[in-house]
Amino acid sequence: MIINERELANAAAALADKRVPLTAPERHLISRRVTISATTLRKLRTEIRAGGDPLGDAFCRVRSAEERRGQGATYTPTAIVRAMLSWAAGEATRPKRVIDVGAGSGRFIIEAARTFLKADLVAVESDPLAALLLRANANVLGFTKRLSLEVRDYRDFTLPRINGSTLFIGNPPYVRHHAIPTEWKAWFSSAGRSLGFAASELAGLHVHFFLRTRQLAQTGDFGVFITAAEWLDVNYGSVVRKMLADGLGGTAVHVIDPRAEPFPGTLATGAITCFRVGNRPERLTIRSVRSLEKLNSLSAGKSVNWSEAEKSSRWSTLIRQAPRPRSGEIELGELFRVHRGQVTGCNRVWIAGDMATELPRRFLRPTITKARELIAAGDVLSSATNLKRVVDLPVNLGELRDDEREAVARFLAWAKKMEADESYVAKHRRSWWAVQLRAPAPILCTYMARRAPAFVRNFAGARHVNIAHGLYPIEPLSDELLMAITRHLNATASVSSGRVYAGGLIKFEPGEVSRLHVPDLSMLSAAP
Numbered sequence: 001m002i003i004n005e006r007e008l009a010n011a012a013a014a015l016a017d018k019r020v021p022l023t024a025p026e027r028h029l030i031s032r033r034v035t036i037s038a039t040t041l042r043k044l045r046t047e048i049r050a051g052g053d054p055l056g057d058a059f060c061r062v063r064s065a066e067e068r069r070g071q072g073a074t075y076t077p078t079a080i081v082r083a084m085l086s087w088a089a090g091e092a093t094r095p096k097r098v099i100d101v102g103a104g105s106g107r108f109i110i111e112a113a114r115t116f117l118k119a120d121l122v123a124v125e126s127d128p129l130a131a132l133l134l135r136a137n138a139n140v141l142g143f144t145k146r147l148s149l150e151v152r153d154y155r156d157f158t159l160p161r162i163n164g165s166t167l168f169i170g171n172p173p174y175v176r177h178h179a180i181p182t183e184w185k186a187w188f189s190s191a192g193r194s195l196g197f198a199a200s201e202l203a204g205l206h207v208h209f210f211l212r213t214r215q216l217a218q219t220g221d222f223g224v225f226i227t228a229a230e231w232l233d234v235n236y237g238s239v240v241r242k243m244l245a246d247g248l249g250g251t252a253v254h255v256i257d258p259r260a261e262p263f264p265g266t267l268a269t270g271a272i273t274c275f276r277v278g279n280r281p282e283r284l285t286i287r288s289v290r291s292l293e294k295l296n297s298l299s300a301g302k303s304v305n306w307s308e309a310e311k312s313s314r315w316s317t318l319i320r321q322a323p324r325p326r327s328g329e330i331e332l333g334e335l336f337r338v339h340r341g342q343v344t345g346c347n348r349v350w351i352a353g354d355m356a357t358e359l360p361r362r363f364l365r366p367t368i369t370k371a372r373e374l375i376a377a378g379d380v381l382s383s384a385t386n387l388k389r390v391v392d393l394p395v396n397l398g399e400l401r402d403d404e405r406e407a408v409a410r411f412l413a414w415a416k417k418m419e420a421d422e423s424y425v426a427k428h429r430r431s432w433w434a435v436q437l438r439a440p441a442p443i444l445c446t447y448m449a450r451r452a453p454a455f456v457r458n459f460a461g462a463r464h465v466n467i468a469h470g471l472y473p474i475e476p477l478s479d480e481l482l483m484a485i486t487r488h489l490n491a492t493a494s495v496s497s498g499r500v501y502a503g504g505l506i507k508f509e510p511g512e513v514s515r516l517h518v519p520d521l522s523m524l525s526a527a528p
Contacts (some may be wrong), residue, residue, distance in 0.1 A: 002040075002058040009129055010034040012055055014041055015048075015136035017144045022135075023151045025128035048140045051078075055133040056105030065265050071127065072173025072205055074263040076107055076226060080256075080272070083295035084224045085111045087274055088167050090297055091222055095119050096164025101154050101172055101209055101225070106134035108169050113143040119167075121147045124154045154209055155187065159216045168216075168223030172209035174263075177202045177236075184208065185424075191215060192239055195247070200236040201424050207231055210240050214248055219278030223248075224298070226262065229255055229271035232315040233509055244273070245310050249280035254298055255319050257290045274298060284309050286319045314511050333514030335485070335521075336471040340447060340510055341368070341464035342437050344390065345425030349415045350435050352389040358407040364389035365437055367463040371446040374468060375454045379486055381444070384460040392463075395434040437463040441470025442482050445489070448507045455489040457482060469513055481521065488518055 002008050009029035013022070014036050022030075047054040056075050060068065068074065085108070088095070096119060098112040103123035113121055121143065125131045131151045138144045150157055159166075177185070185201040188208050192199025195214060206227040213223060231237030232253070244250030252274040256262040262270030272295075274285075287301035304318050312318055332338070344350035352364050366384035368374060373387065393408065394400070400408055412433055415421065426432040440461040445453045447468055455471075464470055473482075493516055 002062065005029070005062050005129060006031045006034050007036065008055065008058050008062055009132055011036045011040065011044060011058075012129075012132035012136040015044060015055075015140055016132065017135065017139040020135065020144060023128060023131070025151065026132050029129055029132065044136075045140050048137055053105055053107060053137070055136055056107065059105060059130065059133060060265075069266070070175070070179060072102075072175040073104065073127065073130070074171065074174065074266060075104055076171045077262070077264060077292060078107070079292040079295060080226055080262060080270075081107050081111050083292075083298055084108070084169060084226065084272060085115045086296075087224055087298040088112075088169065088222070089115050090299070091276075093165045093220065093222065095167035095222075096162055097122060097166045099159070099166060099168050099170075100124065101168060101170040101213065103134055103149075103170065104130045106137045108171070109134070109147070110137055110141060110143075112167070112169065113138075113141065113146065116167075119146075122150065122159075123147060124150045124152065124157050126151065126153045155184065155212045157212070157216075161218065166217065166221045168213050168221065169225070171226050172206040174228045174268075175205035177204055180205060180208075195243075197239045197242055197246075199239045203236040203239065204228070204230075207236065207240055210243060210248070214243050217248070217277040221277040222275065223277070224272060224274045226270055226272045228263075229269040229316075230507075232271060232319075233313075233511075238313070240273075241309075241315060244275060244284075245280070245306060247278060249276040249278055250274070250284055251276055251281055252285035252298060252301060253287075253315070253319070254295065254301065255286075255288050255316070256292070256295075257288070260289070260291050262292070272298060280306065282306060284318075286315075288319050314509070317511070328519055329517045330520045331514060332471075332485075332489075332516045332518055334474075335477070335518070336443070336473055336514070338510040338513045339438060339441070339470050339472065341466045341468050341470065342435055343425050343466045344435050345423040345429070346415075346418065346420040347465075349418050349420040350391050352391050355411060355414050356389070356391055359391060359411055360401075360404045360407065363391060363393050363408075365392045365463045366460065367437065367465060368444060368468050369465055371448065371454075371467050374444055374446050374456045375451075377454075377456045379455075379457060379483075379490060381456045381458050381460045381462060384462050387460075387462055390435060390437060390463065390465065392435050392437045393433050395431045395436070397431075397433075437465075438470055439463075439472075441472055442477075443471035443486055445469050445471065445508070445513060451506070452493045453489075453508045453513065455486045455493070457486045469508070469510060471513075485518055489516060492517070 013030050044054050098119050099122040100109040103125040109121050109123045138147050189199050189201055231240045254272040256270035258269050283303045285301035366387040367390040369388050421432040444458050445455045
């Protein structure tokens with residue numbers, strides 16, 4: 001068994017076509033001190049020819065899940081790969097060229113080689129070790145001559161024009177915006193503007209890949225990607241939704257239940273997105289899939305008029321219709337406006353530490369900063385004594401009293417040294433130092449956890465940052481009703497109403513909290 005990266009690289013190099021030169025990063029991985037036995041190589045060839053991916057499986061063993069998660073490297077199950085290629089094969093156009101946008105060990109490009117026997121094959125992969133695995137698989141399966149392998153970032157990849165259509169396919173890497181370098185965020189924002197789209201720098205790497213595809217593709221091209229499903233609803237995902245409505249030409253979205261493990265080892269909802277560039281149909285096909293066996297050729301689903309999809313800011317509501325309230329029930333949104341807490345932009349500065357001790361106490365707000373603080377509280381948060389404070393300075397520093405100015409000035413000078421003024425959030429505030437926490441909400445609830453949301457009656461008057469939601473009554477409600485609603489929600493809210501993201505975290509966006517059901521006010525008032 002292959003037990004480390006050096007052995008894996010040497011095994012792949014031994015299986016690859018020796019006539020094709022390796023890139024310098026690939027050569028760097030190979031060690032002359034490591035010898036792979038003929039028996040091991042023979043076994044690997046046999047498994048590859050039988051349809052397996054022993055090198056990709058070894059890659060997932062020798063690199064920890066945490067390490068691969070940081071690189072966005074998840075290797076796609078065979079059932080998903082075949083379903084996506086089956087959809088592509090059923091299209092009216094046969095591709096002259098197939099591009100795997102984040103190739104890994106080559107699972108998509110291998111299936112494409114089998115499906116489209118005359119197509120040119122292009123694989124783009126930034127990880128030199130994964131590129132070696134792909135070279136080995138291509139040589140063993142006999143399509144090296146048809147393959148062009150680019151060991152580079154897909155966003156830096158250029159594509160020559162051809163006479164004929166191109167199929168874009170693959171599993172774009174999932175990397176959150178925190179780990180994306182500033183220069184690539186700037187590229188994303190600029191590229192979006194050049195195409196007429198507002199592209200938030202909070203977008204994950206998979207969204208960057210959609211945008212690069214929109215830049216490269218020509219009318220008549222088509223594609224199918226599997227990604228994390230969060231772009232369906234989050235604000236930064238609007239650029240994908242708008243691209244699919246516009247030039248990318250979205251045809252279908254198939255949302256895969258996290259329990260089906262579309263990304264092995266990561267409990268997250270998947271989305272398979274099909275598109276025809278410049279040829280958007282009048283209606284979008286959408287559906288929810290509970291098991292990989294139900295994928296088939298990605299032909300089933302509910303038909304939604306594009307005008308409805310374009311108006312919706314949350315596409316999951318098109319796919320998963322919330323059950324209607326039963327007799328005597330109403331949606332929570334009829335009673336409350338649900339607001340996520342404020343983003344500080346730099347927690348290490350704005351969540352008060354030693355440097356904030358001299359600040360006037362009126363600017364240090366007791367605040368819920370971790371979900372576990374709400375979960376531990378039970379139904380009632382009665383005291384803010386143990387909560388952290390968030391620095392909440394006014395937008396206009398001219399409001400400060402004379403005796404407050406010096407302490408605030410010292411704190412802001414330190415905050416600048418900590419680059420709190422350089423964050424994306426700070427640059428988009430009216431004043432970079434003004435977090436502007438919302439007023440205390442009568443009821444608070446967790447936003448993301450590995451459980452159903454916890455609802456807490458906020459007697460302590462605590463504020464909340466973006467790890468929680470605040471429920472603000474549209475009309476005044478009595479303490480008794482607020483308490484009854486809190487207890488009812490804790491007793492009835494379930495994980496099935498939220499969405500599962502990478503790592504098994506269950507998110508409840510404001511809209512999903514608003515759609516939870518509670519008894520109408522007359523029934524709540526009559527409750528003992």
